[in-house]
Amino acid sequence: MNELDVIDRLKWRYATKLFDGDKKIPAEIWDKVEESLVLTPSSFGLQPWKFIVITDQAVKDKLLEHSWNQVQVTGCSHLVVLTALKNVDGSDVDKFISDTHAKRGGELISLDPYKGMMNGFLERMTSEQKHAWARNQVYIALGQLMTTAAMLELDACPMEGITPAKYDEILGLENGRYTTVLACPLGYRSEDDKYGELPKVRYGKEDIIEHI
C-alpha cells in the first residue's frame, strides 16, 4: 500500500450509520482485525483492556435500547465492546512483567527497575485516575481498530452513544475487573446509508497543525 492509498482509504471511511445486515466479515479478515487489537500500543505496554466481540444477534438486539437505539449495533457483522480495567493494580504489573520475561528472556531481576517504575506510577494515582488512564488506553485501541478497518475496507462506527452500565449488566461484567468504555460495530455499509456520500468536515492543516 503506498502513501496515496492510505489517505484514500482514510477518506473512504466514515462513521457508518447503516450496515448491510446480510454481509458478514469473513473469518480470515476478522482475524486480522483481532490481530490489530492485540498489536495496539499502550502506556508502559500494560494493555489494561479487554475487547468483547459480539456476533450473537440476540445479544446485539438486547444492546440496541442501551445504544440510543442506534441500529448500527444490530445491523453490523461484528460488534466490538471495548472495556477497560476498573482498577489497575500490582497484579497487572506482575502479569506484564512475567509476559515480558517469557517473550524476551534474560534475567527476571533486570526487569525490577521497570516494574518499580510502573508500580510507583500506579501508586501515585487515585482509583479514579487509574481508571481514567486505562480508558485513555482504550481510545488508542479504538483508533487502531478504525484505521485497520479502513485499510481492510471494512466499515465501522465508533460509538460513545451507549449506556456503559447497561452493557456491563448484559455482558455480565458487573462483578468483574473490566467495564465498558465504548462500542464499535463493524461490517459493510448499506447502499442506503446517505452519510457515506457526505463530504468530510475537517479543519484545514493550517488550522490544526503548527510547524516550529
Ligand SMILES: Cc1cc2nc3c(=O)[nH]c(=O)nc-3n(C[C@H](O)[C@H](O)[C@H](O)COP(=O)(O)O)c2cc1C
Ligand atoms: C469517540 C467517538 C464516539 C462517537 N460516538 C458516535 C455515536 O455514538 N454514534 C454515531 O453515529 N457516531 C459516533 N461517532 C462518530 C463521529 O460523529 C464521527 O466520527 C465524526 O462526526 C467524523 O465523521 P466521520 O467519522 O464520518 O469522518 C463517534 C466518534 C468518536 C471518535
